[in-house]
Amino acid sequence: MLKVENLEVAYGGxxxxxxxxxxxxxxxxxxxxxxxxxxKSTTLRSMVGLVKAKSGRISFNGADxxxxxxxxTIAAGIATVPxxxxxxxxxxVLENLKIGAYLRADTAEIKKDExxxxxxxxxxxxxxxxxxxxxxxxxxxxxxxxxxLMSRPKMVMMDEPSLGLAPLIVQDIFAMIRKINEMxxxxxxxxQNANMALKTADYGYxxxxxxxxxxxxxxxxxxxxxxxxxxxxxxxxxxxxxx
Amino acid sequence: xxxxxVLQHVLAGISxxxxxxxxxxxYTMVYGVLRLINFAHxxxxxxxxxxxxxxMASMPWQIAIPVxxxxxxxxxxxxxxxxxxxxxxxxxMSIMISAIGVSYLLQNLATYLFTxxxxxxxxxxxxxxxxxxxxxxxxxVTFITPVITVVLVILLVQLITHTKIGMAMRAVSKDFETxxxxxxxxxxxxxxxxxxxxxxxxVGSILYFTDRMSVNPFSGALPGLKCFVAAVxxxxxxxxxxxxxxxxxxxxxxxxxxxxxxxxxxxxxxxxLVLMLLFKPTGLFGEMEAEKV
Numbered sequence: 001m002l003k004v005e006n007l008e009v010a011y012g013g014x015x016x017x018x019x020x021x022x023x024x025x026x027x028x029x030x031x032x033x034x035x036x037x038x039x040k041s042t043t044l045r046s047m048v049g050l051v052k053a054k055s056g057r058i059s060f061n062g063a064d065x066x067x068x069x070x071x072x073t074i075a076a077g078i079a080t081v082p083x084x085x086x087x088x089x090x091x092x093v094l095e096n097l098k099i100g101a102y103l104r105a106d107t108a109e110i111k112k113d114e115x116x117x118x119x120x121x122x123x124x125x126x127x128x129x130x131x132x133x134x135x136x137x138x139x140x141x142x143x144x145x146x147x148x149l150m151s152r153p154k155m156v157m158m159d160e161p162s163l164g165l166a167p168l169i170v171q172d173i174f175a176m177i178r179k180i181n182e183m184x185x186x187x188x189x190x191x192q193n194a195n196m197a198l199k200t201a202d203y204g205y206x207x208x209x210x211x212x213x214x215x216x217x218x219x220x221x222x223x224x225x226x227x228x229x230x231x232x233x234x235x236x237x238x239x240x241x242x243x
Numbered sequence: 244x245x246x247x248x249v250l251q252h253v254l255a256g257i258s259x260x261x262x263x264x265x266x267x268x269x270y271t272m273v274y275g276v277l278r279l280i281n282f283a284h285x286x287x288x289x290x291x292x293x294x295x296x297x298x299m300a301s302m303p304w305q306i307a308i309p310v311x312x313x314x315x316x317x318x319x320x321x322x323x324x325x326x327x328x329x330x331x332x333x334x335x336m337s338i339m340i341s342a343i344g345v346s347y348l349l350q351n352l353a354t355y356l357f358t359x360x361x362x363x364x365x366x367x368x369x370x371x372x373x374x375x376x377x378x379x380x381x382x383x384v385t386f387i388t389p390v391i392t393v394v395l396v397i398l399l400v401q402l403i404t405h406t407k408i409g410m411a412m413r414a415v416s417k418d419f420e421t422x423x424x425x426x427x428x429x430x431x432x433x434x435x436x437x438x439x440x441x442x443x444x445x446v447g448s449i450l451y452f453t454d455r456m457s458v459n460p461f462s463g464a465l466p467g468l469k470c471f472v473a474a475v476x477x478x479x480x481x482x483x484x485x486x487x488x489x490x491x492x493x494x495x496x497x498x499x500x501x502x503x504x505x506x507x508x509x510x511x512x513x514x515x516l517v518l519m520l521l522f523k524p525t526g527l528f529g530e531m532e533a534e535k536v
Contacts, residue, residue, distance in 0.1 A: 070426070099411075
């Protein structure tokens with residue numbers, strides 16, 4: 001579905017991505033893991049044209065979307081759940097959902113999708129009229145996901161959805177990611193929490209200082225000694241806590 | 244001062260305030276969306292005055308008024324496209340300096356084209372009709388200015404809370420990048436903001452100059468500054484705040500004159516600015532820039 005070939009991105013002379021190639025097949029969960037500053041967020045941002053690619057090619061369902069204006073890529077079916085959730089704090093929960101459907105004109109269907117998101121996240125329905133800024137971190141994350149779903153995306157990109165959330169809530173978030181995937185939405189997941197990400201994903205890529213250094217199925221990567229040492233913590237590796 | 248005189252001054256004050264409010268909204272909206280103080284806004288208001296003079300020279304007022312409003316709206320959008328939008332990713336100070344540049348450019352252009360001599364503002368017959376309510380008598384424009392202002396503000400607030408473009412404006416004003424990720428096109432939202440602000444400045448200009456009777460290239464400078472103060476007073480970014488701020492300044496100024504301190508009537512405005520910035524920098528209705536991370 002999404003194909004990235006030799007993508008290079010530079011910010012004012014600093015090379016952030018040094019020619020990465022990866023693929024997200026339809027219906028799958030693919031994760032990019034890596035340390036802070038490895039280029040994970042840059043990768044996502046370049047998919048939707050928020051940063052310009054220097055060279056390389058990004059295609060979505062066969063169409064070239066490299067450096068395409070953001071609104072066109074979104075209309076083509078890619079939605080983003082940004083890092084840090086970034087809900088519109090001063091708008092109500094319902095307004096946040098409505099703005100997720102900004103590019104759509106099918107009012108009746110939008111209404112249905114609102115109900116669908118509320119079914120998915122009953123907590124949001126209870127808080128429909130509350131300003132999004134008053135929600136808890138976990139609820140804001142759900143809202144950010146719901147908002148992304150409102151565009152009826154074919155693929156959702158999630159940037160660090162577990163960031164700053166309590167461990168119990170992190171479990172919920174990953175369960176939700178699987179649930180959304182089961183409904184047919186392809187997912188590209190960027191995470192520092194490699195443990196959870198690899199457990200959830202079908203396939204994973206390891207990004208190190210702008211290069212992909214390793215790839216494999218979620219399970220393979222989770223078992224890899226180097227990855228366990230580098231990203232899953234030495235203790236986890238020693239005790240074999242990761243499966 | 245008798246009750247009648249007081250009422251007469253109150254009417255004059257809220258009428259002046261209404262015109263201020265319409266201009267102040269332009270400052271507050273542009274600031275809300277771009278965090279830019281559009282220093283050229285007062286000059287847009289002045290150019291609207293000249294547009295009216297030239298339109299009325301060849302057209303009846305029924306046509307001249309829409310022509311002026313459309314022309315002013317386009318001017319605002321045009322200025323944004325050419326002077327501000329190329330600087331979208333530059334430091335904020337650069338846009339601010341560009342705005343100051345546009346302000347002087349328009350002033351000097353007007354001086355060059357129309358000379359610095361004041362030109363008589365045309366009389367729009369129905370606005371000048373004298374009305375009498377009880378013991379207060381004044382021309383129609385004085386009575387309807389505050390009414391038009393309040394109606395336009397109500398419409399504008401409806402637009403911002405209930406329409407798609409309004410929602411997009413609120414989203415852009417809070418978070419450029421996330422708004423973009425929703426598929427909102429920044430440029431069209433910003434153009435819409437400038438269009439609305441300039442349109443209101445056009446309405447304000449007709450009401451203000453009908454009362455003042457002449458326009459010169461510097462007619463926009465002081466009212467522009469005062470309306471900026473009105474926007475700060477109301478809490479920059481808040482539309483109802485800008486309206487209240489406009490009314491407060493209009494009333495304050497009128498009463499300073501009425502009480503015999505006409506020399507200080509302009510100073511009054513700026514004393515308010517200083518006091519506001521010292522004691523309540525967020526203004527009467529401004530939001531705190533609190534961000535939960």
